[in-house]
Amino acid sequence: MRKIKITLRILFLLIFATIAHYALPQHDVVRVVNTYQERQDLNDWTRMFWARPDDQSAELINRDVQFIQTVKRRTFLLGFIPREATEPMVYRNEDTGFSWPFYFKFDTANLQTEADDLRSTSETPKWAVMTHYGWRNEYISAFPNAIAIRPVDSPNVTIIPWFNIFFFICLAALLLFIRAMWRQFRERSVDPLLDAAGHRVDEVQADVAERKGRISRWLGTWRKKDNSRLPPE
Amino acid sequence: MQFVRLVVIGFVALSIVYFSVSLYSRSVRKERLEKEFDAHPPEGADEAMREAFIAEGMAEYNSSIRPKLIALVYVVPVVFFSIVTYVINAS
Numbered sequence: 591m592r593k594i595k596i597t598l599r600i601l602f603l604l605i606f607a608t609i610a611h612y613a614l615p616q617h618d619v620v621r622v623v624n625t626y627q628e629r630q631d632l633n634d635w636t637r638m639f640w641a642r643p644d645d646q647s648a649e650l651i652n653r654d655v656q657f658i659q660t661v662k663r664r665t666f667l668l669g670f671i672p673r674e675a676t677e678p679m680v681y682r683n684e685d686t687g688f689s690w691p692f693y694f695k696f697d698t699a700n701l702q703t704e705a706d707d708l709r710s711t712s713e714t715p716k717w718a719v720m721t722h723y724g725w726r727n728e729y730i731s732a733f734p735n736a737i738a739i740r741p742v743d744s745p746n747v748t749i750i751p752w753f754n755i756f757f758f759i760c761l762a763a764l765l766l767f768i769r770a771m772w773r774q775f776r777e778r779s780v781d782p783l784l785d786a787a788g789h790r791v792d793e794v795q796a797d798v799a800e801r802k803g804r805i806s807r808w809l810g811t812w813r814k815k816d817n818s819r820l821p822p823e
Numbered sequence: 824m825q826f827v828r829l830v831v832i833g834f835v836a837l838s839i840v841y842f843s844v845s846l847y848s849r850s851v852r853k854e855r856l857e858k859e860f861d862a863h864p865p866e867g868a869d870e871a872m873r874e875a876f877i878a879e880g881m882a883e884y885n886s887s888i889r890p891k892l893i894a895l896v897y898v899v900p901v902v903f904f905s906i907v908t909y910v911i912n913a914s
Binding site: 687738 | 825829843844850851904907912
């Protein structure tokens with residue numbers, strides 16, 4: 591039972607961490623190389639790695655998607671430790687609209703313009719910080735979705751993930767609050783009911799015990815020789 | 824339509840939160856009143872007196888601003904998401 595509990599907890603944590611890693615914003619230091627637009631087929635299971643910019647896009651089996659090609663600074667540990675090495679990174683640039691994940695992004699065309707404006711060569715690089723969510727996976731052609739881009743002077747910028755700090759503090763506060771609510775609910779509503787039920791069980795058991803006692807006493811009158819009823823010798 | 828769906832689902836979810844928080848807040852207040860009475864019961868206190876004390880305290884709570892502040896669970900997310908929308912789309 592305890593092992594099942596631990597396994598379930600770890601599984602739940604893993605699923606939560608996966609969703610959080612996919613949906614929370616991350617920052618990359620990039621140099622924009624090019625932008626392009628390409629028709630994408632959307633009618634298989636990888637559909638979930640593309641956005642739903644509006645209602646009609648939910649039924650379309652293919653549509654044009656904008657992309658931003660960059661050279662990205664590599665990092666260790668979810669971007670916390672920067673490295674000198676670079677790698678190619680391609681972002682999709684799609685509206686998220688009013689659907690999951692809730693970025694409420696509607697400025698795809700503007701973002702594409704900003705990215706175009708920041709295009710540079712490796713000889714005269716212009717560095718920028720790209721905010722994005724999502725994963726790059728070459729095998730299933732998944733791309734992270736670009737959210738915002740801002741130019742920076744040097745690729746060695748310190749990025750503080752303010753939103754994620756805020757998010758996890760709020761989440762912790764929320765969990766503590768839910769725990770307090772649950773405890774209050776148990777203490778005030780569940781425990782009295784259980785106590786009452788426990789009392790009833792006790793009463794029933796006491797009743798049974800008493801009845802048993804009566805029966806065994808009655809049986810005892812048969813078994814035990816009651817000397818008092820015998821005539822005195 | 825996406826917007827309508829978000830508003831409807833959001834309203835239902837926030838209503839659940841609103842009612843849970845309301846119940847919790849009332850429960851905490853009631854518990855405090857009970858403990859307050861039990862800590863310093865007046866002379867000749869009986870069960871009716873205790874109930875009257877709690878009822879009076881709850882009436883006071885109901886007319887105070889605290890239960891109305893719980894309506895902020897509707898306001899805060901709307902404000903938050905409006906700010907997010909503005910920050911994401913303003914260049």
